[in-house]
Amino acid sequence: MASGDSGKRKAVVLLSGGLDSATCLAIAANEGFQAHALTFRYGQRHQAEIEAARTIAGIYAAAGHDFFDIDLAQFGGSALTGDVAVPKDRSEADIADGIPVTYVPARNTVFLSLALARAETLAATEIFIGVNALDYSGYPDCRPEYIKAFQTLANLATKTGVEAAGGEGEGITLHAPLQDMTKAEIIRKGTGLGVDYSRTMSCYDPVLAPGQGNDGFVHCGHCDACQLRRKGFAEAGIDDPTVYAG
Amino acid sequence: MASGDSGKRKAVVLLSGGLDSATCLAIAANEGFQAHALTFRYGQRHQAEIEAARTIAGIYAAAGHDFFDIDLAQFGGSALTGDVAVPKDRSEADIADGIPVTYVPARNTVFLSLALARAETLAATEIFIGVNALDYSGYPDCRPEYIKAFQTLANLATKTGVEAAGGEGEGITLHAPLQDMTKAEIIRKGTGLGVDYSRTMSCYDPVLAPGQGNDGFVHCGHCDACQLRRKGFAEAGIDDPTVYAG
Numbered sequence: 001m002a003s004g005d006s007g008k009r010k011a012v013v014l015l016s017g018g019l020d021s022a023t024c025l026a027i028a029a030n031e032g033f034q035a036h037a038l039t040f041r042y043g044q045r046h047q048a049e050i051e052a053a054r055t056i057a058g059i060y061a062a063a064g065h066d067f068f069d070i071d072l073a074q075f076g077g078s079a080l081t082g083d084v085a086v087p088k089d090r091s092e093a094d095i096a097d098g099i100p101v102t103y104v105p106a107r108n109t110v111f112l113s114l115a116l117a118r119a120e121t122l123a124a125t126e127i128f129i130g131v132n133a134l135d136y137s138g139y140p141d142c143r144p145e146y147i148k149a150f151q152t153l154a155n156l157a158t159k160t161g162v163e164a165a166g167g168e169g170e171g172i173t174l175h176a177p178l179q180d181m182t183k184a185e186i187i188r189k190g191t192g193l194g195v196d197y198s199r200t201m202s203c204y205d206p207v208l209a210p211g212q213g214n215d216g217f218v219h220c221g222h223c224d225a226c227q228l229r230r231k232g233f234a235e236a237g238i239d240d241p242t243v244y245a246g
Numbered sequence: 247m248a249s250g251d252s253g254k255r256k257a258v259v260l261l262s263g264g265l266d267s268a269t270c271l272a273i274a275a276n277e278g279f280q281a282h283a284l285t286f287r288y289g290q291r292h293q294a295e296i297e298a299a300r301t302i303a304g305i306y307a308a309a310g311h312d313f314f315d316i317d318l319a320q321f322g323g324s325a326l327t328g329d330v331a332v333p334k335d336r337s338e339a340d341i342a343d344g345i346p347v348t349y350v351p352a353r354n355t356v357f358l359s360l361a362l363a364r365a366e367t368l369a370a371t372e373i374f375i376g377v378n379a380l381d382y383s384g385y386p387d388c389r390p391e392y393i394k395a396f397q398t399l400a401n402l403a404t405k406t407g408v409e410a411a412g413g414e415g416e417g418i419t420l421h422a423p424l425q426d427m428t429k430a431e432i433i434r435k436g437t438g439l440g441v442d443y444s445r446t447m448s449c450y451d452p453v454l455a456p457g458q459g460n461d462g463f464v465h466c467g468h469c470d471a472c473q474l475r476r477k478g479f480a481e482a483g484i485d486d487p488t489v490y491a492g
Contacts, residue, residue: 070316077367099405106363109403113359117352121323146402153395157355159345162386 008034010124011175012115013062015039017052018202019229020178023190024130025060027177030193033126037062038118040111042104043073043081048217052201055214059196064122068114078104086205088222095224099138102204102224108141112150116172120160125170127154132178132186147176183232191238198241202229207245218243254280256370257421258361259308261285263298264448265475266424269436270376271306273423276439279372283308284364286357288350289319289327294463298447301460305442310368314360324350332451334468341470345384348450348470354387358396362418366406371416373400378424378432393422429478437484444487448475453491464489 011033015021028035037057041050050067057065073081084101108131115127131142140146151174155161164171178186190197199214202225206217213219219226221244233240257279261267274281285299296313303311319327330347354377361373377388386392397420401407410417424432436443445460448471452463459465465472467490479486 066320068317068320071314072363074312074314075363075367077363099408103405104363105366105405106359106403109359109362109399110356113352113355116355117318117321117323117350120351121321140405140408141403143402146399149395149399149402153355153392153399156389156392156395157352157387159349159351159386162345 008032009126010034010036010063010119010122011126011128012036012038012119012122012124013128014111014115014130015053015057015062015065016130017049017054017056017200018130018225019183019190019197019200019232020130020132020186021053022056022060022195022197022200023186023193024128024178025056025062026190026193026195028126028128028175029060029062034063035060035128036118036122036124037065038115039065039067040114041067041069042107043071046206046217048203048206048214049201051215052199055199059199066118070110070114072104072107072110075105078102086223088205088220090224090227095138095227097138099140100224103139106141108139108146109150112174116154116158119172120158124172126173126175128175128177130178131176132183133180134182144176144179147174147179150174182235183228184235187232187236187238191236196241202226209243209245213243218245220244221246254278255372256280256282256309256365256368257372257374258282258284258365258368258370259374260357260361260376261299261303261308261311262376263295263300263302263446264376264471265429265436265443265446265478266376266378266432267299268302268306268441268443268446269432269439270374270424271302271308272436272439272441274372274374274421275306275308280309281306281374282364282368282370283311284361285311285313286360287313287315288353289317292452292463294449294452294460295447297461298445301445305445312364316356316360318350318353318356321351324348332469334451334466336470336473341384341473343384345386346470349385352387354385354392355396358420362400362404365418366404370418372419372421374421374423376424377422378429379426380428390422390425393420393425396420428481429474430481433478433482433484437482442487448472455489455491459489464491466490467492
């Protein structure tokens, strides 16, 4: 725990190691919460984003950082867990259309349910998740109505929620501060808060490049996440510190 | 997959190895679903219930049986994951009052979210969970309003749910058939379906007894779950096949 943090309210912050969750962590810290990062090793193709999460949690002085192993690859069904190839060089229209093969079945529900468990054992009153409804409109579990339904569930699911309903304590509030922001707006917000985006990893299919990028991995430059990231920096008018393989 | 099952609709059935979930599996099979059991190794104190789940899935010809490792003990906070002693010989009034120390933070939410992921990858249209609101009134995540909130979330969270909302496919329906039944009613129902309760394990704190019970473990006879089990058989007027240590 960082010194001087003991009087602060606690927040569990889902931290993937990407641009969005790094910004979300900076926002939670900036709003005065004692931020506990939670990173899932869920069977994603590459460890690069997990290493990025470790670096980012270190920089933003998260009060604690849990790594939680949960093998979603056991169930299969997603490009992100290795069943299907990660699509490259899709058009903006294709990225915006439908549910992509990088959708991991019920992933955010699994992650939020574990964040809820963690919040309850930490006596944290807040959960932060960096979902974004604009750039990732194809993921059902990034939509505002989904986040709202999870808040309703959280109030009913937990001891903390039941106590809050009875007038004791505050329950657990879910925050999705990036929900309505464009990628450019997220980048501007994070830059204002001092986020070093060169240490984040958004790519669905990072490329090994010893001595470069994040612990020897660089962004592929062609998957949906890389394209949205590159475009976001361009639209924000902020120099993109990302190393892209191509 | 059991032969002749291929035309049936698929259901994911949460199977702990206890009396309730065994009954739930029998109900799902009896209703004509191709039942896929899902058992969590979540850091519970004893492996006896996991072995019971294996036996029961074998008996009731579940079309498949997944064991999923998820270390909820990493977060702590429950008697069931070893942080606190399991209470014994509590009165009926105490059992009915408040949230017990055997509550595992957000456990059913974590389990249901993983069942949702499994249902989606299996193309299952149903999830069965053996929660019961009468005997376990203290657990927030067994209440009808909780189950209803999870159904709402499931519809919004998944690709399957989004497709169903668009008129394609059926989505995923959550069933909690034991929800409003007393323990005696559950036992009568399961007995009618041929459930062999001697092979189930309800105990929060099983006792090693080589050569007896379930793979050498017997029920303690004194925890809340044992007391409710014993009382249920008595009220049902059905011989209790359970071996209790005391």
